[in-house]
Amino acid sequence: MEKLDGKSLDLTKENINALKQLFPEVITEGKVDFDKLKLVLGEEIETNNERYEFTWHGKAQSLKLAQTPSTGTLRPDKESSKNWDTTENLYIEGDNLEVLKLLQKSYFGKVKLIYIDPPYNTGNDFIYPDDFRDNIQNYKEITKQNMKANTESNGRYHTDWLNMMYPRLKLARNLLSEDGVIFISIDDSEQEKLKMICNEIIGEDNFLAQVIWERAYAPVNLKKNFSVSHDYILVYAKKARTHEFFNGKNI
Known part of the structure; x- marks a missing residue:
């Protein structure tokens, strides 16, 4: 098993390196020259002020949060582990955003399957902090269950959930x-x-x-107008055009 050294991958540097491989002429002294990049991309650049986009309060900060290197450290707990020297499995406990950052260095572009079961944001299942920046402190507070539930009376009911999900999905894709x-x-x-x-x-x-799966129980009169008996699973590929997972042979 590869040992994790606790140092987070510099994602901004990785993105610049990737851009440099595609368009070396747009990198000047390690910085991106956006004017040159616009020239290279030509008509593919959107210049209109009005455009199709999905945005919310805090989105820019969420993107920045995903790019910010982690200050956390992974510490092995051999005493609580079983077959530490021979197992091929790894269980990590901690704030999932910090852990995702720490996994970037060892597992960047190497994971074939990710399954996420996030909070559904039904009002009480999602405990959120007021400040998403200090993730280690947030995790300590969450585990003590002394934070606020994201009820529908909250003025930013969907916004808080989106700000929590966005950086985690971005890191998961990496x-x-x-x-x-x-x-x-x-x-x-x-x-x-x-x-x-x-x-x-x-x-x-x-x-x-978008897979529909029926719940283990079929609730009756769960809601005022409709009784919902199913949930969903969204399925995305890293590169769908070259993917053969759903080719009729693997399902």
């Missing part, structure tokens, strides 16, 4: 291999918005399916 797939469970409360941020982060062309 971990996917070229033939990787991500599955994300959700219900009606945030299904629409989850698909919109996935289309932005992973790519609308990489959407594979």
Whole structure:
């Protein structure tokens, strides 16, 4: 098993290096020359002030949060582990945003399958902080269960959920291999918005399916007008055009 040294990958530097491989002429002394980049991309640059986009309060900060290197450290707990020297499995406990950052260095572009079961944001399942920047402190507070539930009376009910999900999905995508797939469970409360941020982060062309799965129980009169008996799983590929997961042979 490869040992994790606790140092987070510099994602901004990685992005600049990737851009340099594609367009070396737009990098000057390690900086991106956006004027040159616009010339290289030509008519593909959107110049209109009015454009199709999905935005909310705090989105820019969420993107910055995903790019900010982690200050956390992974510490092995050999005493609580079983077969530490021989197992091929790894269990990590901590704030998932910090852990995703720390995994970037060892598993960037190497993970074939990711499954996420995030809070559905039904009012009480999502405990959120007022400040998403100090993630280690947030995790300590969450584990003590002394933070606020994201009830519908909150003026930024969807915004807080989106700000929590956006950086985590962005980091999760970085971990996917070229033939990787991500599955994300959700219900009606945030299904629409989850698909919109996935289309932005992973790519609308990489959407594979929205799977409907029936709950283990079929609730009766769960809501005033309709009794909902199913949830969803959104499925995206890292590169759908070259993917063969759903080719009729693997399902």
